[in-house]
Each structure stands twice: as C-alpha cells, then as structure tokens.
Amino acid sequence: MSEQKNIRDLKSLRIDHDSPVPLHLQVEEILRDMINDPEYQNGKFLPKEVDLSKRLGISRNTVRQATNRLVQEKLLIRKKGVGTKVAKKQVETRLSNWVSFSQEMHAQGIDFRNYEIKVSQIKADAEVAEQLEIKEGHDLFKLERLRGLDNGPFVYFISYFHPRIGITGNEDFERYLYDILEDEYHTIPVLSREQISAILANKFLSEKLGVPVNSAILQRKRVVYDPGNRPIEYNIGYYRADQFTYSIDIKR
Amino acid sequence: MSEQKNIRDLKSLRIDHDSPVPLHLQVEEILRDMINDPEYQNGKFLPKEVDLSKRLGISRNTVRQATNRLVQEKLLIRKKGVGTKVAKKQVETRLSNWVSFSQEMHAQGIDFRNYEIKVSQIKADAEVAEQLEIKEGHDLFKLERLRGLDNGPFVYFISYFHPRIGITGNEDFERYLYDILEDEYHTIPVLSREQISAILANKFLSEKLGVPVNSAILQRKRVVYDPGNRPIEYNIGYYRADQFTYSIDIKR
DNA sequence: TATGTTCTTTTGTTCAGACATTATGCAAAC
DNA sequence: GTTTGCATAATGTCTGAACAAAAGAACATA
Known part of the structure; x- marks a missing residue:
C-alpha cells in the first residue's frame, strides 16, 4: 500500500471536536461519503486506519468504532494485513423495490x-x-x-x-x-x-x-x-x- | 442496582485466556446464553459491565465489544445510567411474508x-x-x-x-x-x-x-x-x- | 404537595499504546 | 524453478484509564 496520492479527499476532512455529535458518528458520516464515492466503489482501498485517525486528529479506536458498524452492515470489507474497501454493490432488483x-x-x-x-x-x-x-x-x-x-x-x-x-x-x-x-x-x-x-x-x-x-x-x-x-x-x-x-x- | 443475588450465574462464568478464540467472542457466547436464560428474558438486568469484566478478568472494553454487536442485532437494550437487558422478542409480522x-x-x-x-x-x-x-x-x-x-x-x-x-x-x-x-x-x-x-x-x-x-x-x-x-x-x-x-x- | 437540586449509578465516549495475526512481496536457499 | 523464510504493512485484539451524559433516588425548598 503506502501509495496514497490523491490526498484531496483526506485534506478536506474535518472533525468538529466540540460538536455534541460523538466523534465516531462523525467519522461514520465521512466513511459513508467515501462509500458513495465512485473512486472507492471501483475497488480503491480506503485510507488506512492509522492515517485516517492521524488526519482527523482522533484515535484509531474511534475510527474503528465507526468502521465496525459499517462492516457489520456489509458496506465495507476489511481484510487483516491488507486494507479496507467498499463492498461490491449487490445487484439492486432487490430491496423489495421493484422496477421495470x-x-x-x-x-x-x-x-x-x-x-x-x-x-x-x-x-x-x-x-x-x-x-x-x-x-x-x-x-x-x-x-x-x-x-x-x-x-x-x-x-x-x-x-x-x-x-x-x-x-x-x-x-x-x-x-x-x-x-x-x-x-x-x-x-x-x-x-x-x-x-x-x-x-x-x-x-x-x-x-x-x-x-x-x-x-x-x-x-x-x-x-x-x-x-x-x-x-x-x-x-x-x-x-x-x-x-x-x-x-x-x-x-x- | 447493586442487588445481585443469584451470583450462581456469574460464579460459573469462565473465560479461557489461552484459547485461540478471541475473548470478545467468548463473551458474546456467554451473553447469548444469558439472553436465552428465562430469568433475563423476564426483564432482569444483566450484570453491569464493570462487574462482568471484573468477574471474567478482562477489560470493560472487551465486554463492550461483545455487547455492541448484540445491541446492533437488537437482542440487547442498553440504557445509559440504568443498565442492560434482553430486548423483548417481537412476534409480529410473521403473518404475510415468508415462512418455512x-x-x-x-x-x-x-x-x-x-x-x-x-x-x-x-x-x-x-x-x-x-x-x-x-x-x-x-x-x-x-x-x-x-x-x-x-x-x-x-x-x-x-x-x-x-x-x-x-x-x-x-x-x-x-x-x-x-x-x-x-x-x-x-x-x-x-x-x-x-x-x-x-x-x-x-x-x-x-x-x-x-x-x-x-x-x-x-x-x-x-x-x-x-x-x-x-x-x-x-x-x-x-x-x-x-x-x-x-x-x-x-x-x- | 409540587418542584427543584444534588448525588450516585451505570452506560457512553475517547484516548494512547502494546502485542497478535494475516497477507504480501522479496530474497535466500534448495 | 520452486520453496522457504523473513521483513513489512495492515487490520485484529486487548488493556487501563479518564471523563461525559443520562436516569433515578434522595433530599431540600417553596
């Protein structure tokens, strides 16, 4: 890994330490945005936990608190020793929503x-x-x-x-x-x-x-x-x- | 709270620190057993986190790691300042949709x-x-x-x-x-x-x-x-x- | 009686760090 | 060429601690 060119994403990330909203929830929002980003949907690895926590100025534990939930929702896939990426979108005839x-x-x-x-x-x-x-x-x-x-x-x-x-x-x-x-x-x-x-x-x-x-x-x-x-x-x-x-x- | 008569449950609890199974998963199993226990299904509060972690000889964080999942599965309900108990089983809906x-x-x-x-x-x-x-x-x-x-x-x-x-x-x-x-x-x-x-x-x-x-x-x-x-x-x-x-x- | 006020209990949030485990790539050994 | 093993990089597990926030109980006051 280590390659992390377009920090554009990371630089713009901000966390409000004084907000009444818990940090881990703010991180979750950020991650959900990333999940929607086509770039990450294409298989690119998310920033690694250590980088993300450093960039946001919070602890790695807090980052994991957020990712844990998204993993449980099967939006993210983590692999030990490798990284975290967006789960392949499941074909959407589904979710009981039908279309033509x-x-x-x-x-x-x-x-x-x-x-x-x-x-x-x-x-x-x-x-x-x-x-x-x-x-x-x-x-x-x-x-x-x-x-x-x-x-x-x-x-x-x-x-x-x-x-x-x-x-x-x-x-x-x-x-x-x-x-x-x-x-x-x-x-x-x-x-x-x-x-x-x-x-x-x-x-x-x-x-x-x-x-x-x-x-x-x-x-x-x-x-x-x-x-x-x-x-x-x-x-x-x-x-x-x-x-x-x-x-x-x-x-x- | 503080009332914790039938420590019977707690006393028998054991965690194997040398098992290859992560502690938090062992705790999860224990909690699932408790969830099955009619006593707890009747609304009794689970042992509080601090007690449980002390009794099991592990950290409170590890206990929470397990409970978090069960809460997300809606098997447990936690309330700040009060305690944790088993969620009422919902028996509705089953009518129309799918069955065996x-x-x-x-x-x-x-x-x-x-x-x-x-x-x-x-x-x-x-x-x-x-x-x-x-x-x-x-x-x-x-x-x-x-x-x-x-x-x-x-x-x-x-x-x-x-x-x-x-x-x-x-x-x-x-x-x-x-x-x-x-x-x-x-x-x-x-x-x-x-x-x-x-x-x-x-x-x-x-x-x-x-x-x-x-x-x-x-x-x-x-x-x-x-x-x-x-x-x-x-x-x-x-x-x-x-x-x-x-x-x-x-x-x- | 009704209404605040304070205290206690219990979960919620966050941190910093240590070590374990797994995957990968590369280099050395066969 | 293939295997073996080592170094590295990433996530996984776990700890101990501190403080915040909510609920409830006890208490005090009007």
Whole structure:
C-alpha cells in the first residue's frame, strides 16, 4: 500500500471536536461519503486506519468504532494485513423495490435492446380477463416485446393493459414502461403480484429466444396494481433460464 | 442496582485466556446464553459491565465489544445510567411474508409429508462456503428432505446450516425448521435472499420427484439471514414445475 | 404537595499504546 | 524453478484509564 496520492479527499476532512455529535458518528458520516464515492466503489482501498485517525486528529479506536458498524452492515470489507474497501454493490432488483425490466437492467449498468416491438388491439381471453378483472371479450391493448442484450434476446414479454388506462398504441415503448404510465397516465404502480414457474420452450419461444425446443424457460406472470388495488397491467415474461435468474430479498 | 443475588450465574462464568478464540467472542457466547436464560428474558438486568469484566478478568472494553454487536442485532437494550437487558422478542409480522415450507403448506390447509429425511456432516464446497460466508472445507451439517403431498413428493430440499448455529444433527426435523432455530438456537431469521431459476430434471431429480428426465424444474436457492446480517442457512429447493408455482407480492 | 437540586449509578465516549495475526512481496536457499 | 523464510504493512485484539451524559433516588425548598 503506502501509495496514497490523491490526498484531496483526506485534506478536506474535518472533525468538529466540540460538536455534541460523538466523534465516531462523525467519522461514520465521512466513511459513508467515501462509500458513495465512485473512486472507492471501483475497488480503491480506503485510507488506512492509522492515517485516517492521524488526519482527523482522533484515535484509531474511534475510527474503528465507526468502521465496525459499517462492516457489520456489509458496506465495507476489511481484510487483516491488507486494507479496507467498499463492498461490491449487490445487484439492486432487490430491496423489495421493484422496477421495470429496463430499469432493472439500467441499474445494473447493462445495456438492453429491443429486438421486436409489436402493439395490437385484441379482445380479452379468459385468463387476461380474470387477471385484469374485466369481462371476457373486452377490447384492450397487447404489447409484445422481445428484449435482450447485444448477444441476443433473452426475454419475451407480453403486456396487457387495463382499458381504464387509456393506452392508445402510439406511445413510445422504448421508454421505461412505468415512466410512461406515471408521466402520461398518472397511474402509479404500487403492488406487483407475481407468479413464477418453470416451463419448457415450445417452438415459438425457442425461435424467439434462440434456444433449442424444450430448453428450460423461467416464466413470470405478474399483475401490477395501483394504490386503489386496481389492476393496471398483466405481464407475462419468458426468460432464457441459462441467462436469467430471478432475485429477490424478502424481509420480515 | 447493586442487588445481585443469584451470583450462581456469574460464579460459573469462565473465560479461557489461552484459547485461540478471541475473548470478545467468548463473551458474546456467554451473553447469548444469558439472553436465552428465562430469568433475563423476564426483564432482569444483566450484570453491569464493570462487574462482568471484573468477574471474567478482562477489560470493560472487551465486554463492550461483545455487547455492541448484540445491541446492533437488537437482542440487547442498553440504557445509559440504568443498565442492560434482553430486548423483548417481537412476534409480529410473521403473518404475510415468508415462512418455512411446512408453514406455507399448513397455512393453506395442505397436509405435507416427509418422504425422506437425511442428515449428514460434510465439508463446505466453494458454493456453500461463499453463501454462508465461511471458509471452504469447513465442517457443517447438511439436511436433505424430500417432501410433498399424499400423491407424492414434489420438492427436494437441501439445507446447509452455518456452523455457528450449532446444529447437532439430532434435532427433530419433522418440526418447523424455523421454530427449531428460534426456540432451540435463539436464531431469528429476518431476511431471505432468494434466487429463482429454471432447470431441467437430471436423473437424480427425476427419480426423487417422479418425473421424466428433462422435465421443467423450478430451482430456488436462498440464504436466510439473522438480524446481524449473518447467514443462518443456505437452502436449495427443486420443485416440480407442474405442481408448484412461486408466488409473491412485491410492494413499493 | 409540587418542584427543584444534588448525588450516585451505570452506560457512553475517547484516548494512547502494546502485542497478535494475516497477507504480501522479496530474497535466500534448495 | 520452486520453496522457504523473513521483513513489512495492515487490520485484529486487548488493556487501563479518564471523563461525559443520562436516569433515578434522595433530599431540600417553596
């Protein structure tokens, strides 16, 4: 180690010894800022404990008091004899916060592409009618999208929109779907009721997703609800199981 | 305070200064025992820090090092000028969110059966070690269960328990797993980090679950964490996709 | 009685330093 | 070339001590 060029960070650090806020809490704040600093997120080691304590004019113990908590929160990783750095950010589909596919991908720094987009007006069949809580045969819009990365599509989405929303079919479906709903239709999704299962690829899916017939496919059906518990969208996604895993954190 | 009748507890306390296990961890164990003691659960104050450190022959700081963690886990409550006691166990929330398989089934009024139960002691491979945050090769208990309804098994579970829990292999695994953990090991699961994917049945799974090879299988891997964000259990479940759908509500 | 005031108890904060343990790189030995 | 061992650097553990701050009890006063 020893290399510690850009002291810029360190020089600007200040601790208020007269503040009623305990020193270790002030240090914690400083460390949290560092954790948010892209530089440290890129794997650079934090200033070592001795340096930090010297620079801040406090004891090493106090620095450790702060780092201990952050380590326990798994924001930092310490390694004896090596140093301390920011823990790799866990992929954030999680924290029970759900977003659209595009946002999920975007959050992970992954560039997705739309391989096909198709909008059509159809009549609700029994399944769709049940999920959207409308009568069978009701007119509504169906959106089909084949999406994936540069190396090819890996998910086929089908969305059915509740007629109440007033989709016209002329929306720019390259945008984030839920942004469109919020911005243009003042429809805020607050609940997603999901059902996930495994199926085998039929001919249609195998062609769309570029996998052999009878490959493993993760099927995700979900109904998205607004704050009044009214269904907004019924969405079915077929994912190539070799390229996609559904991740979620469940707290109690 | 000062009243400290049943020193019975304190007298029997011992710390091994020559053990390779750090003192603060030994203290933590002692404190966890106290937390399990009904006496302390009833609101009695723990021995005060000074007494405890004197009795154990270690410094007050070391005692605090241990208590700090337990406080952060919300197992203990400290109050300046008053004392430290065991936090009231909260029993709420468990309703909606996640529960064990047995409880899920039970809640739906479905009777499940165990078709096979097998406990073995193994060494952690790379995957298990990573998930449980331990070193590869560490000894731990593996629990395998084939479970289902009267018409046959539909899920094959494999559980790996973190060595810290202290599973003996003699537990009654017919009971609710998480009840065992809570009642007997004072381990409270509060977070489940799940990864769901689709795979094809191999020979082993096809035989266990009674489906043809290459049938669709829903694979669910999850790590269950305690309030201190420490992994408790790594669990892998293989579900017959024709008989099981993973359902979840996601709120935002 | 109600309200301050002071004292005691207990946890909270902070320090400076010693030594242990682990990882790494480099040099010497094989 | 590979291993071994040593020096170095970083975090891990632990100590003993001092003073601060909050809660509660005891006491005094209006």
